[in-house]
Amino acid sequence: MKKSRLFILALDGTPFTLLQRLFREGVMPNLKKLAEGAVFKQMDSVQPPVSSSAWASFMTGKTPAQHGILGFVDRTPADMNWYVPNADHLRAKTIWEILSEQGKRVFVMNVPVTFPPKPINGISICGFLGNDIRKGTWPPEIGTLLKARGYRIDADTELAKTNLSAFMEHLFTVLEKRFETMRSFYAQEHWDVFMTHIMETDRLHHFFWEYFEQGHTAYKARFLDLYRRIDWEIGRILAESGEDSAFLLLSDHGFCTLHYAVYLNRWLADNGYLFFKSNPPSDLHNIAPHSRAYSLYPGRIYLNLKGRERDGSVEQGLPYEQLRTELAQRLKTFLDPAGRPVVKQILRREEVYPEASAAEAAMLPDLIAIPHKGYDLKGDLWHASLIDKTVFNGMHTEDDAFVLAKDILIPEGRFSIDTLFKAVEGFFD
């Protein structure tokens, strides 16, 4: 029997291979049981595999080149201003807007890049990079109510830098509030599609992944507890859902242990490609005109191209191509203190985004550096060292997201997260 309603649960940054392990170890019996009667497989993220880009692709069915969200920060080359890409910068309609137009009732909570909120037929509660819940909901009055209830858009990651064990407990508090809010809307609201996004898994991994892998006694136990808590909630949802519901569970990228943060702009400066008008530089306006390249997180390298960048000095045509080749070759020889290569691959824009139009291409990086696992290519304009170890010990991977589909048709074989847009759209056809 075809189901009429769709429940979507997003676990940010939960790897397919982690779930396989948790199933084997008996940590998530409810999800395991659900997976056994469903399609459960590994899925690809997008390039770059950051949450904003990946969830924007899920919501629009477009690649990052097409929807325009390529990270947590971007630049307009004509004036070299920084901006934080949000829902206003999305160049395509979201699945929530499309389903609303079809008269479907939508509930969507905590998905990244849903701030500022758009009018939909239902309820939208903003996620990651929204900075004020009171301005982050549709209809607007819900935000004040959530604020009063102590609901948070995201955990306080600053706490992790000063008190890691307090941050671990804080994650449980934030997750509890998220589930409490989800349950109250789930019970009260009439809906056709109901999506909740959990950010706490991503936060857990960024700060505790290495502890988990190494078997740190206290942190590993709490790491597993967080997944047990999620599994318990999944069990409750399954028990309460009627015969008419289909289920789609997914993540947006995988995770692995992070060994080093690598500061690409520092490498460019040390190697004579990047100069500043003042030191330390405060923003992109401080880049000196004779600079030839600069970088934004993660691994996005832009040449200081004449006619595109405000103070561009690299000539178009052959000089541009020669510089791309030179940078690609030199970055491949970049070694960490132990003599291991940092950069796995340097790709040209047109290799990663062959679908981009000329207008879209101007906003895209000229080179994309893909690091070996364990190295995060940071975008800080200036950093005291080239490489260091930070409080972050987990980092995103492109190839190990998961998807679980029960009573909703998804394509066979391997695909990336943007493909699921059509699956959701098709469910309501």
Ligand SMILES: [Zn+2]
């Ligand atoms: Zn993510």
